[in-house]
Amino acid sequence: MAETLAPIALTLKDIAREAGVSLATVDRVLHNRPGVRPDTVRRVKAAIERNSFQPHVAAAELARGRARRFAFVMPSGPNPFMQQIEAYLGEMASWLSARRLGVEMVATDVFDPSALASSLEALSGDYEGVAVVALDHPSVRAAINDLVDAGTKVVTLVSDVPSSRRHHYVGIDNIAAGRTAGALVGRLVGQRSGKVAIVAGSQGLRDHAERIFGFNQVMAAEFPGLSVLPVLEGRDEDERSEQLLARLFGRHADIVGLYNVGAGTQGVAKALGDKASGDRASGDAGRDKQVVFVGHDVTALTRRLLLQGVMDAAISQNPGHEARAAVRVLLALARGEPILREQEKIRIDIVMRDNLP
Structure with missing residues (x-):
């Protein structure tokens, strides 16, 4: 069963309600127009900062009339690194909300090609983007290709299937x-x-x-x-x-x-x-x-x-960077925007007792 992390999107009305002002006042503050008392300006800006609200991005997404939905297909079981990625996705709730994005977790046995392929097939038509920790197997490759053919943007995460028609790989070399x-x-x-x-x-x-x-x-x-x-x-x-x-x-x-x-x-x-x-x-x-x-x-x-x-x-490898990169890449693909490849490149680090972060 999918776990929804951030299906709710903030609007200018939400900011106005939280700051205790009118929508027109929020608009004046955002555009630096005169006629608003300094303490009101501070209150509105505090509400914007508290919610990581980005009005220009949110307005563009609001015009679409609905939220985008992404699914992350992750391994079931107690894998600490994968749990870190999921935790970082949870911490992105405000950022996701400001962009009208819903990210849902789908747990499956990624070591079982039929189970993983079935999980991918079940997502068809329900999500604009899918990130998957993938097994390189013909049935998984076919499931990824079917999603792509149906119009879903697919990103492989941590483990790649380069022979598939996935749009991008997020992970180390x-x-x-x-x-x-x-x-x-x-x-x-x-x-x-x-x-x-x-x-x-x-x-x-x-x-x-x-x-x-x-x-x-x-x-x-x-x-x-x-x-x-x-x-x-x-x-x-x-x-x-x-x-x-x-x-x-x-x-x-x-x-x-x-x-x-x-x-x-x-x-x-x-x-x-x-x-x-x-x-x-x-x-x-x-x-x-x-x-x-x-x-x-x-x-x-x-x-x-x-x-x-x-x-x-x-x-x-940095799990926070991987979580953020996967979401940013899916969003860029869904919007038809270029992917900033240098920004999304995942670095390899060597960690020993003497340089533990």
Whole structure:
């Protein structure tokens, strides 16, 4: 079921009511016309600022006679990074309202192509724009193309389907992110030789597949003393990721590096021997001090793991920037306006314990 974040739009009448003045007075203040007392001007301007009201934008949208509706198709389940994006969308309520925009969240299993395709198909005709965390699969590609053919503007978010007719991708260069992770693991391992484990949500997710590709490129070219093990797919689930990795550690005593491509970070940390999880006695460090651990995103959990020295580095992307960029891109597409590509470009950051934001 979709969750509506901001379906209500402010008008000049709303500002006049909140300031306790007439509509004509608000109009005079907006156009700097004389005849309004200074305290009234201050009251009207305070109401405008308090509601992040932009009259010229709002007036243009009001002339359309109805609000625009966008849907964000997001992964179901406790993925901290995706929850951050949703939280930032919630914080945009005033900005959205001033532009007569309604943004609704649609949760689905993005690892299941039929479930994701069905969720996309159900949106046809109801929304002007759709942002989707996409699985690169023929059925998902077809569902995206059908939406586009029906006149819906489609933006892929975090994970792309470049072979589809989606209008724009909002996210980092995931091959570059994977290469960055590979360089970090290789250099932090140093002169040791051994094996490197990779845990991903699913290689069907384009962002995960591209990160793995970039990681393997660097490993093969620059660190011949390190052998990369076959990818484990934990579906971004803590328990599944923990079990898969624990079994891998049982089979390979010489693992010196670990790359966690997606979420499931708590499970990965437990398998490594995260003392903060309470699963190990204080005298047993497990493998968390012997294995170089690089993952993604700065969340409450990864922050703690970095501070404890369990995690060595996080490849970070700004969830607030991604949320705002996705909305701005959809709005520009709906209005037929140009997309400011430099403004919407998502940057890759390397975060370690010593530079935590």
